[in-house]
Amino acid sequence: MCDDDIHPGLVVDPTVSRRAFGLMAVAATGVAGAAHAAAAVVEKDVEIKTADGVADAALYYPEGKGSWPAVLIWPDVVSLRPAFREMGRRLASQGYVVLVPNLYYRVKRAPVVDGAFNFGNPEDRAKLTPMRATVTPEGTDRDAVAYLAFLDAQPQTNKKAKAGVQGYCMGGPLSFRTAAAVPNRIAAVASFHGGGLITDQPTSPHLLLPKTNAEYLILVADNDDKQDPTAKEKLKVAMDAAKRSSKIEVYEGAAHGWTVKGSQVYNEPAAERAWAELSALYKRALV
Template identity: 75%
Template structure:
């Protein structure tokens, strides 16, 4: 689960350069850097009307004329911040219209915490507990519909093509809910070190995969798997039973949060491998 590990990605991350974060991690055939390969990107802060208020968010798309598939990024527990802005920018450079919302907009505009943040500190955890409490399953479904509708309203979005959704840590369950809530639009769903994909009760994300029509990529941190070794089995069984194309994999040696630059366990080689798998998922399913 997300709360059991210290990971955040930096709230402020001055070390991340566009060139460093632009390295493509293209699968094995060994490509050159993405700075040369990617399109130039337009980025702007936007406000998205939802059923519950107005969400602050970041929007990215390739520069120039054209239309591209849309992708929604659900952040980890610390919401919209530089590490996830860089992800949005990078993905747009690969040819997508990308929205990265502040998941806690009901409580506070991003950045939602000031300074450093450590999950081993109860006082730090208490800062965001009320924010998370507002993200009920029903609220997530409403938000997901609003965010995808916003993406579909952008002139750069190719609405003939399916939408992708990806999530990190607590964003994993939000990704699953989005795919179930919007089966006609979501064609691909990816979870990276997602927490709580298999949980107690009827709202467990794995119980709702039968409502979706997406292909799934679920990449699990090694230490998460050691805590809950049965979860991957249960999740795989649910996806297979629902007839959903899927890949469920434990990243050996990868700690919870390994894909988020700036986190204490960030692992660049494994993060690049995960990024390559994400791009392959989208290429195959958002056409």
């Protein structure tokens, strides 16, 4: 699977500009995008106290009275931006309380990149290197506990229902860590073109599987699989050894980053299929 420090897909995302972000980030009651409208959604910018500071994040939940299961979304290496805000709104419209944090709150508020960002440009990638270094396994564990506690403190959250976590690129390993950090809450983990899910390091996410109580959906990019075709088999062996229910699938023809709008490799049919699998997982597990 991919090196989570270098995105192999060429991405130019003009939506990360501060102007675009500001227009979309206003805390308000809105409606999920026309293409996926299901229910009115409340969107709020929030700040969450963690062991390491104050994290900026976006919170979404259905409008009206009721309570719904909680979901944490870990974004990819460019962190919280409009593409992931749209995901948060869409998921909330399906009946969830959703939190999307800024990965790099320790050093910079979102958006962390000004203007267009091209993963094919080494200079652009270099801008993220020092920020990426602030996301450590230990810090992620602390953040995961804080984020789930924040979600559970919301009056809209159904705390009797289990919670879910999903991650993209480097967010995949963070999702594994979340499931281990809050095993009594996380019942479903989804990774989309996740990088570094299984490594030879003592901090490898797959080593945490026995500490978790979740069902796993691991969707792998075609080009990531071609770079390391043995990774999916090793991960399946680890899942079976830990007796964790899992689906590990390579999306043929879908490149790393295929689920994220704004990417030149965004593949809408494959992204919609992945979303349908995610929806089925949450409907089944978050009860």
